[in-house]
Amino acid sequence: MLKRLFLIGLITSLTSGHAGELALDDDNFSLAPKFEKRVETYRPGAYTLNKRAKEIFLKGDYFSKTSTLDKDGNNVPLGEGESYQEMNGIFGMNYGVGEKLEMGMEARFRNNQSETALGSASNSGVESLMIQSRYSLGREGAWSFAVGGWYRQALYTVKEYQYNEAPPANELVLGEGGADLALGGLMAFRFSSHHYLSTDVYYVRRPGHISPEIQYNAHMAWPYTKIAFILGADGIYSMGQDPYNSDLGRRPLRSTGATARYNSVNRSEVAPYLGINLSFSKIRFDLKASSVMAGASTDEGVTYSLAMVWGQTGISSQDKKLAKFKEYHVEGSVTKVSPRGKFLKIDQGIATDVEKGMKIDIFKTDFFGGNILVASGEVFEVGSDWAIVKILEQYRSDVPIDVGLTARGY
Structure with a gap:
């Protein structure tokens, strides 16, 4: 009986009230606090930060490969002794520059480990730096819209080998190298203070001979005062413009080890995920588990991630109206x-x-x-x-x- 009462009390405490005690800002369409200055449990992609608000985040994720999806989408099991793991550590900040404009930056550290029949290889280091921006287009009823973009620059160069050369077995790439440039749109629909739909779609220009892509996300969220539940999917759709698609024998080779994530041919993937966010005053913890379930020219596997977000709400709707x-x-x-x-x-x-x-x-x-x-x-x-x-x-x-x-x- 006591155990049941404890569970009921815990659930009530986590889900009472509104989404982080939030209200919609009539002026800049961003989330603002109702009762206290606490970081939101959830923020749809189309909602920009309040003016002068800050988010500082530290994120880590771990990916473990289970099989390969070849360029035709067929599942190819790992060979005996083959494995691939990837770990990323990301540090960054987002800032509300104005009433509708948000900008941010991040640095990504990466560690890759590969095991094949030819031997093992690993690589680690600062993988890339990124800057991003997002501009709110406003709200129409329950709908909110924004446009955004980002630029990511790798801090290393990738060594390529001709089709008649064999990359060293003890060498492993850190990523694709070069620069990525993305432009896209974001949309959110507010069913209620406890239920949101959020989507974003970006056109991404990839480096070198890698085909441009459409990268997208769609999810449903159920936010409450101290906890939010998120169910969605991340996806990649290739534009099919790999210049070597019809002549793979002459395609430059890279030291990709056991992974098909890099130097891929018109890659595509769909990765459903489940997320839970927990808010503690000015700190939020985001937990997420995703799994690549379909695709082509990529790895199938599971990714686990944990993020810690520290936030300041900036000038909220209530602050401005009182002013x-x-x-x-x-x-x-x-x-x-x-x-x-x-x-x-x-x-x-x-x-x-x-x-x-x-x-x-x-x-x-x-x-x-x-x-x-x-x-x-x-x-x-x-x-x-x-x-x-x-x-x-x-x-x-x-x-x-x-x-x-x-x-x-x-």
Whole structure:
């Protein structure tokens, strides 16, 4: 009995409230805190950081190969004694430059280990540096849109061998080398504060003779105050432009060891994954497990990753609206609230310049000058000395929308 009560209490604690106590920012369409300055449990790709917000992250992932998917998509088992493992360590930061613009950078360290019938090989070092940016295009109802791009530069060169040469068995590539450039679009749909759909699609120009690709992600997320559950898939679709596709015998060789991940021929893959994010005040831990289930010219295997994210929320929606207090030119009181709390009536109208479509913020005020932003909406209908306001966003579930609250229009 005690064990059952403990489990119920734990689940309630993790899932109570909203997604990291978040609200949608009406101005820059990014997530902002409702109650306290805590890092979000989840942020859709199309949502940019608040202005001056920061995310500093440290991530590690481990991949272990189980088989090869050849260029026709056939599964080829590993030979006896063959194996390949890859580990990445990533350190980076994202920053909210403006109300709609986010920029970031990261450095990636990599360690590869390969075992074949010819012997073993390994390689490690700083693999690449990356810069990225994302710009919010705004929100249309429950939909949010953004565009983004990134540039990744390898910090090493890859040695190539002619088709009649054999790469040394004790040599192993660290990656593809060269530079990757990506441009794409991001989209998110908000079913509720506890349910999101998020997708992103990028066109990626690969280095050297590697074919350009479409890299994509699609997932569903169920975020709560301290925990978020994510189910989705990462994918790669080749544009099929490998110049040696019809003459593989003359294709330059590289020391790829037991892996087909590098120097691949028009690679493609689909990797479903499951993720769990845990938020502890200003630190979040992201856990993810993925498995390549289909593809061509790549490795089949499982990847496990763990990330630690430290965040500062920057200038949130509530901060900006409170800062605009002196810009409000209409102030009144709530006189009536609909049974479901979707509409309310205020005691200001045409006589005080209230217009249909005017933005209205609802505050709970007190004798000591306290101002708690409770909800926001817009004027739906207006009379001479009254107006009907449609509630679009409620920020405080612990403060009911009731008669007597202060309504301010701008």
